[in-house]
Amino acid sequence: MWVLFGLGTVTLLLYVLAVSVNFMNLFGKMPNLKTLENPRSELASEVYSADGVLLGKYFRENRTPADFKDLPQNLIDALIATEDVRFEEHSGVDFKSIMRAVAGLGRSGGGSTLTQQVAKVLFKTRPGESSNLNDGALNGENKLGLLITKTKEWILAIRLERNYTKREIIRMYFNTVDYGSNAFGVNTAAHTFFNKKPKDLTTPEAALLVGIVNAPSRFSPVAHPQRSRRRRNWVLRQMNKYGYVTAAELAADTAKPITLHYNVENQTKGLAPYFRTELAKTLLGWAKETDHDLYSDGLKIYTTIDSRMQKYAEQAVAEHLALQQKWFSAHWKGQLPWRDEKGKVIPGFLNTAMKRTQRYKSLVNQYDGNMDSVNYYLRKKYRMPVFTWQGEKEMLMSPMDSLEYYKRYLRAGFMALNPLNGQIKAWVGGPNYKFFKFDHVRQGKRQPGSTFKPIVYTAAIDQGYSPCFPRPDVATTFPPVAGRAPYTPQNFEGGFSGRTFTLRQALARSMNSITAWLVMKLTPETIAGYAKRLGITSPIDPVPSMGFGASDCSIYEMCSAYATFVNKGVWTSPIMVTRIEDKNSNVLREFVPQTKEVLSEETAYLMTYMLQASTTERGGTSTILHTGFKFPYEIGAKTGTTSNYSDAWFMGITPDLVCGMWIGGEDRSIHFRTGAYGQGARLALPLYGIFMQKVYKDKSIGISTAPFPKPTAPLTIETDCSKYYGGQRDTIPYDQKMAPVELGDLDDKDI
Incomplete structure (x- = not known):
């Protein structure tokens, strides 16, 4: 033996x-000794705003570690x-x-x-x-x-x-186990089920979480509340058995119902989801270069976003777009909104659109191209959650119904940028990230319309033209080139007045005739070069129509260009992150923007002066900012509208904030039919007004209300244009027939 x-x-x-x-x-x-001494568990990387607010997380397993003291x-x-x-x-x-x-x-x-x-x-x-x-x-x-x-x-x-130590092992346990509902670790579990920190858990709540771990699905308090309660009470009896709670405490705790504040964290919730999605693209590149894992290394990412501005931007988009959607739906009630340039319904529009979707491609693969089966499932109705401006609702819809439903919704993009340091302060890429994933700030590119015109005027000022340079409102015809027919740009309202306007007045009124003359004088190639200098990276086709924003670009690019005017001619690359730290708060990288002097300080200042005319000159397309929104501060602005009102743009600048926004349909063929609803001053500008009202009201943000700073050196180009209007500020009679329909022509209650 x-x-x-x-x-x-x-x-x-x-x-x-x-x-x-x-x-x-x-x-x-x-595992080797090194792995044993530094065991790796997946930790969610956290994204913080510039003012210290947690915006969201990147994770495969949603885990945020807790210290033993917690x-x-x-x-x-x-x-x-x-x-x-x-x-x-x-x-x-x-x-x-x-x-x-x-x-x-x-x-x-x-x-x-x-x-x-x-x-x-x-x-x-x-x-x-x-x-x-x-x-x-x-x-x-x-x-x-x-x-x-x-x-x-x-x-x-x-x-x-x-x-x-034993304490360290207990801490490891609570930080590693799975509690279900996408909650890994007790920190996340306490927040998911009770919206609490672990240290604030009551004894019954602590017992429930401990009980869940044995079988997270089986004992889920959400899916199986009675079973979860029995499991919780068993844990409480174990605590009584080993002397951790008294008999009286056991009786009281087991009698209590389970009260949840259930909220599953996911990467689409929280502030700035469009921003965080775009940010991830940059971070993944950095992580690959530096051998980090964005989704498991527990990084702390400090962004440039201001949580207050972001909240106001999201609120402003929701408030404004809900109202515009109401008008848009009434505008097309009983009709199909997808129209060609002649206003006729585009045949087969939905079928063509469906063929571009992933659902269609998956069905074709699943049924080996059998179109009877594909069409059957495309028209089969299901109960599905859908977006409405009154809240998410469940409806009975087929995939084709869903496609048509969402095609009728207006989309929007909004970005706010500090022009002095390139920091992005707010970013809203669409109406609702859960239902509209496409980002209209950087991912989406559309024709900018007249918001491109300041680039034309920048080239003119830089070439020696004065804001006071007079030019008659007459036709300019571009001769035929390489088979292209002669091209005579028309003013918004059609026709030409023959009267003389200064360049500043022409930009304020967004006059196509004088812009066309500048494009011809300066050449499209020269203007395309200025666009590139100012940060427009999208291809610009150097043709006459480019002066009116015919080439697609993004809100991100336009904000970068306008910021150069405010930043004394120094182009500054927009940045999204200031620093990245590891899980132990060691700084891994700090980010600073690229800068390049692309304009003289004088030219940049003169452009801020030119852009202010849109808000102050009679006939300016943005005067509603002072007359309707009652802003008493200096603001530069430019509206933009493309053909058939497919795209409505607005750009607004103050001494320390540049904002760009776009509103339109998902497809260019979906739009309002008249300027009364569809032009930039009507459809996009109020979004800026709503946002700035909130920003100015919040004194904790400290947004500047000072005038635009003048150059240190005396100006070499005249800015006093009073002699061109008989010694007074814009005394030229304002002809209503000449001007496009503006918000200033409406009652303030319509804002």
């Missing part, structure tokens, strides 16, 4: 040694009583409990200690998990494979106990 005992002992020791060294690659690798005693007591009552007595493996479990006597938690459970989660020991610990020849899901896995967990548990 002694010989057999000795042989058994030696065999056991040799087996454990063989497993620990992966003898002949039979058992799979074991864990309440009732949570620790519940865990010990439920999972490992001898935790303080063993060194990683509780042989007494193992023997009881083998003998069928049972105990709370079975034979695995807390330390073994930590090892199982940290090092992914179980077969089928993404770990190289299971790549041995004998590994598998059979009984031998299970024995090898348990042996590894015993070895790892003992090694963990040698390297970490």
Whole structure:
């Protein structure tokens, strides 16, 4: 018997040694000492605003670590009583409990200690998990494979106990386990189920979370509230059994109902979801270059976004777009809004649009191109959540119904930028990220219309023209070139007055005739060069129509260009992040914008002076900012409208904030039919007014209300244009027939 005992002992020791060294690659690798000392668990990377507000997270497993000091005693007591009552007595493996479990006597938690459970989660020991610990020849899901896995967990548990204190192991446990509902770690779980920090959990709440871990789906308080309550009460009885709660406390706690404040975190919720999605593209490139994992390294990313401005921007887009949608729906009531340039319904529009969707492509693949099956499922109705401006609703719709429904919704993009340092302060890429994923700030590019004209005037000022330079409102015809017919741009209202206007007046009134004359004088190639200098990276076709915004570009690019005017001629690349820290708050990288002097300080100032005319000159397209919104501060502005009112733009500048916005349909063929609704001054400008009202009202933001700063050196170009209007400011009679319909012509209540 002694010989057999000795042989058994030696065999056991040799087996454990063989497993620990992966003898002949039979058992799979074991973590090395470095991995053991620095076990890796997936931690969500957190995205913060410039003013310290958590905007959202990037994660595969939504986990934010908690320190031991943040864990309440009732949570620790519940865990010990439920999972490992001898935790303080063993060194990683509780042989007494193992023997009881083998003998069928049972105990709370079975034979695995807390330390073994930590090892199982940290090092992914179980077969089928993404770990190289299971790549041995004998590994598998059979009984031998299970024995090898348990042996590894015993070895790892003992090694963990040698390297970490009991407190550290408890902290590891609470930071690694899965609570279901996309909540990994107790910090996230407490927030998901109770909207609390762990330290604020009551004893019944702590018991519920501890009980969930055993089987997150089975004991979910959301899916199975009665079963979850029974499990919670069992945990409470265990706490009473081992002296952590009194009989009276047990009776009171088990009688309490489960009260949840359930909110599953996901990467589309929170402030600035469009911004965070675009930011991820940049961060993934950085992470690849620096060997980091954005979704598991627990990085802290500090962005340039101001949470207050972002909130106001999202509110402004929602308020304004809901009203515009109401008018748009009434405008097209009973009619199809997708029209060609002649106003006729585009045949087969929805069928063509459907063929571009992923759903259509998936159905074609699934049914091997059988169009009867594809069309059947495209027209089969399902109950689905849909977006409305009154809140999300469930409706019975087919995929074709859904496509038509969403095609009728107006889209929008909005961006606010600090021109002095390039920091993006607000970013709204659409009406609602959950239902409209496409970003209209940087991803989307549309014709900017007349918001491109300031680039033409920049070239003119830089070439020596004065804001006071007079030019008659007459036709300019571009001769035919390379088969292109002669081109005579018309004014918005059609026809030409023959009267003389200064360049400043012409820009304020957005007159096409004088812009066309400048394009001819300066040449399209010259203006395309200025566009590139000012930060327009999209291709600009150097043709006569480019002066009226015929080439597509993004709000992001336009904000970058206008910011150069405010920043004394220095182009500054927009930036989204100021710094990135690792999980231990060590700074990994700090970000500064690229800068380049592209205009003289004088030219830049003269452009801010020119843009102010839109808000101050009689006939200016943005006078409503002073007359309707009652802003008493200097503001530069430019409206933009494209053919058939497909795109409505507005750009607004103040001494420390540049804002760009666009509103239109998802497709260019979907738009209002008249300027009374569809032009930039009517459809886009009020969004800026609503946003700035909120920003000016919030004194904590500290937005500047000072005038635009003048250059340090005296101006060499005249700006006093009074002699051109008989010594007074714009005394030329204002002809209503000449002017486009503007908000200034409406009652203030219509804003």
